[in-house]
Amino acid sequence: MILVLAGTLDGRELAVRLAKTGFQVMVSVISEYGRSLAEVPGISVHIGQLAAEGMKELITANGIKTVVDASHPYAVNVSANAMAACENSGIPYIRYERAEVGLPDYEQLYMVSDASEAARLAARMGKVVFLTTGSRTLKIFKNEPQLADCRLVARVLPQADVITECIGLGFNPGDIVAIKGPFSHELNVALFKEYGTQVVITKNSGTVGGADTKISAAMELGLPLIVIGRPAMNYKNLCKTPEEVICKVFDVR
Known part of the structure; x- marks a missing residue:
């Protein structure tokens, strides 16, 4: 077995x-x-x-x-x-x-080692931060003092326990995008536009995880893109x- x-x-x-x-x-x-x-x-x-x-x-x-x-x-x-x-x-x-997805030569792409570093960097880049890192790191972003006056948009799986966790962490219902990926380039562009995104945070989870289309969508819109490296x-x-x-x-x- x-x-x-x-x-x-x-x-x-x-x-x-x-x-x-x-x-x-x-x-x-x-x-x-x-x-x-x-x-x-x-x-x-x-x-x-x-x-x-x-x-x-x-x-x-x-x-x-x-x-x-x-x-x-x-x-x-x-x-x-x-x-x-x-x-x-x-x-x-x-x-x-x-x-991993090969990272492009994009002047607004920033590599960081973990979610805490990503949170601090994002706070200096914009007031609307779109999180595509999954639910496990959301607490880190919500607890980062430098992000206290920022709007955090969380894209997570459409599971009851995950949505409950988001609400418990203080996310407004309108800032929870509960949808199962991976997503096309076009859908990422549309979502980033819809929420007035100023910074995107993601992980290099490979093509299966949709990292390629998140990266290309952020590049098309000229958005700062923070990529958390693999441990x-x-x-x-x-x-x-x-x-x-x-x-x-x-x-x-």
Whole structure:
């Protein structure tokens, strides 16, 4: 049995490819929404966030022989827990990480190391900040004193718990864009215009995550674009394509 940590579209697609190759596959997702996307014939689904010990228990209970970590490029805690659980369980860990988008030569593109740095920089660039970084970093932006007099627009998944979290953090309902991506260049342009955006903040989550069209839309409108870089992580058995993952799975059996 292979456990695939698949909170992303490409992770779910990878799980299906592994199953079609002949492996027994279990997919781990965080939410019921994730389950609804991942649940396909022939693949079992585990729901819930897992710390290292919980993941080790899941590995033992289900006879997991290999873990394929296809979690989001910025979900470093998930990856750290997975590597620790695999080491403690004595099984192979394989990391699948989608490629980054090549950043263009754009004079208003600014690279930063984390959300806190992005928040402070954005405060100096405009009063309407469009956040396309997902829900996990919203608290950082809302708690940044330098952004207190700025309008923050959050684009998030249309899930009840995420919207409730946004309201709890103090976002006005009119500043919550609850819609599932990725988005076309044209839709990004339209949304940035609609909200009077003066600064865009994003992550380099790859083409699958829509980073390319966010970047191109900001460039078309001449907007400052702040890109949060991927966290540094020393992954074991790092693969950049699904084909590499499948070959590595055969290698470690």
